[in-house]
Amino acid sequence: MQASARNRFAGTISAVREGAINSEIELTTPGGDVIVAVVTQTSAQRLGLAVGKEAIALIKAPWVMVLTDEGGIKLSARNRMAGTVSRLIKGAVNSDVVIALPGGSAVHAVVTNDAVAELGLKEGVAATALFKASHVILGVSA
Known part of the structure; x- marks a missing residue:
């Protein structure tokens, strides 16, 4: 995947907290850093975000x-x-x-x-x- 964001952190989803509109997703990197993201429920479902799934966090x-x-x-x-x-x-x-x-x-x-x-x-x-x-x-x- 190519993107304009310089900050790219690959990792594994370690926690998912679902809300009425948004979900809070924690991504743990191989180095032990934990990155918290807030995404809509629709995005979480469309991307299949679940504990154990590999993902990438991008931050401009x-x-x-x-x-x-x-x-x-x-x-x-x-x-x-x-x-x-x-x-x-x-x-x-x-x-x-x-x-x-x-x-x-x-x-x-x-x-x-x-x-x-x-x-x-x-x-x-x-x-x-x-x-x-x-x-x-x-x-x-x-």
């Missing part, structure tokens, strides 16, 4: 927020992946921030250069990637 880099100090901050973003900045590519306005995760994968975030400066982002800095469950797109093999 601009949908990822970066946090460097949790210091009592409470957010509604369900997905939090802590790691270390492994690469920072600055553009004219935005930067591509790559956060290496302990399980061997990485998360890309596109943030403004002002945010890079404010957060003190550079290679080797501890950082957490945050993204909402509603920003996760799930795919399965046909």
Whole structure:
């Protein structure tokens, strides 16, 4: 499958919580990362999403927020992946921030250069990637 989303996490569905309109799906990667997605009941049924099924989570880099100090901050973003900045590519306005995760994968975030400066982002800095469950797109093999 080809897609424009830089963040691709293959894994196995480890939990499904059905609601009246949406389902909450947990995908566990081979590295142990857990990604929570919210999809409509219709999509969950059409894709056959069930515990044990292989799936891919896609998250576009601009949908990822970066946090460097949790210091009592409470957010509604369900997905939090802590790691270390492994690469920072600055553009004219935005930067591509790559956060290496302990399980061997990485998360890309596109943030403004002002945010890079404010957060003190550079290679080797501890950082957490945050993204909402509603920003996760799930795919399965046909």
